[in-house]
Amino acid sequence: xxxxxxxxxxxxxxxxxxxxxxxxxxxxxxxxxxxxxxxxxxxxxxxxxxxxxxxxxxxxxxxxxxxxxxxxxxxxxxxxxxxxxxxxxxxxxxxxxxxxxxxxxxxxxxxxxxxxxxxxxxxxxxxxxxxxxxxxxxxxxxxxxxxxxxxxxxxxxxxxxxxxxxxxxxxxxxxxxxxxxxxxxxxxxxxxxxxxxxxxxxxxxxxxxxxxxxxxxxxxxxxxxxxxxxxxxxxxxxxxxxxxxxxxxxxxxxxxxxxxxxxxxxxxxxxxxxxxxxxxxxxxxxxxxxxxxxxxxxxxxxxxx
Ligand code: FDA
Numbered sequence: 001x002x003x004x005x006x007x008x009x010x011x012x013x014x015x016x017x018x019x020x021x022x023x024x025x026x027x028x029x030x031x032x033x034x035x036x037x038x039x040x041x042x043x044x045x046x047x048x049x050x051x052x053x054x055x056x057x058x059x060x061x062x063x064x065x066x067x068x069x070x071x072x073x074x075x076x077x078x079x080x081x082x083x084x085x086x087x088x089x090x091x092x093x094x095x096x097x098x099x100x101x102x103x104x105x106x107x108x109x110x111x112x113x114x115x116x117x118x119x120x121x122x123x124x125x126x127x128x129x130x131x132x133x134x135x136x137x138x139x140x141x142x143x144x145x146x147x148x149x150x151x152x153x154x155x156x157x158x159x160x161x162x163x164x165x166x167x168x169x170x171x172x173x174x175x176x177x178x179x180x181x182x183x184x185x186x187x188x189x190x191x192x193x194x195x196x197x198x199x200x201x202x203x204x205x206x207x208x209x210x211x212x213x214x215x216x217x218x219x220x221x222x223x224x225x226x227x228x229x230x231x232x233x234x235x236x237x238x239x240x241x242x243x244x245x246x247x248x249x250x251x252x253x254x255x256x257x258x259x260x261x262x263x264x265x266x267x268x269x270x271x272x273x274x275x276x277x278x279x280x281x282x283x284x285x286x287x288x289x290x291x292x293x294x295x296x297x298x299x300x301x302x303x304x305x
């Protein structure tokens with residue numbers, strides 16, 4: 001219930017304006033978002049890479065409404081990729097892109113063209129692109145786009161959300177040689193007709209999907225902070241004889257950093273999803289919806305002012 005309310009607020013521009021005016025928001029945001037500029041993103045990347053972690057960078061912004069905003073997002077990704085290449089960190093740092101930030105909601109061809117341009121520069125810089133997955137209304141279009149991009153850039157990665165009823169089937173279809181699939185639980189508010197609603201059902205679905213991906217010929221990216229699912233991931237790697245180079249764990253910036261380091265020290269590849277930019281509102285709200293304790297942290301910060 002609380003999750004649904006927060007996720008509804010995540011899409012409300014009125015609530016967004018209110019939250020943005022509270023100065024303390026910035027302190028809370030910093031826990032999950034290391035900064036707003038390309039330089040901030042690069043600094044966080046350098047720090048994480050020095051700690052033995054890998055990175056995927058997300059320039060925050062979604063549901064872009066105008067062609068100018070979409071072009072600005074594409075340009076920022078191109079700038080970021082150049083900075084990563086100049087800094088010599090592209091072996092450890094890739095980018096994550098939301099098609100809605102590239103204009104998918106109003107011009108699918110434009111979003112594809114911009115995603116293609118980002119993949120092109122990523123490929124020439126020696127790194128990869130993963131297309132984030134957004135709400136269920138966009139799943140087919142996003143998977144189609146990954147499919148098209150993979151013809152020119154075979155390493156283009158997709159995200160599958162275990163809460164969707166369709167995802168087990170998508171895992172079967174997409175677990176092909178060379179595919180890179182990030183498996184996450186799913187962060188949006190979806191109706192019962194398309195998504196499992198209970199934690200137990202979502203977790204069971206995650207394990208079924210994990211079994212398919214870990215036993216298949218693709219490259220699974222296990223995106224979760226859930227200790228039980230991480231342990232199952234470690235177990236399946238042994239069971240299916242997967243070496244640590246053949247899959248990776250992924251977690252969000254600022255969430256369970258000690259676990260990120262523990263897994264890296266144990267010899268696993270761990271990639272941290274690093275969001276940056278001014279448009280942090282929707283991202284922060286989804287993190288608050290996932291964990292009521294984060295909401296309490298936010299409320300306490302407000303109260304202490
Ligand atoms: P969940 O939130 O259910 O937490 C399970 C358990 O993990 C908790 O009970 C606790 O033990 C532990 N835990 C979680 N947060 C913690 C914290 N702050 N401190 C300590 N313990 C904590 N979603 C989407 O829809 N599309 C996408 O493209 C992506 N991309 C993506 C990339 C990456 C790298 C990650 C990690 C996640 C995403 N997500 C996403 C978000 C994802 O769908 C999901 O909403 C969050 O990862 C939260 O789900 P968890 O699997 O972490 O479990």
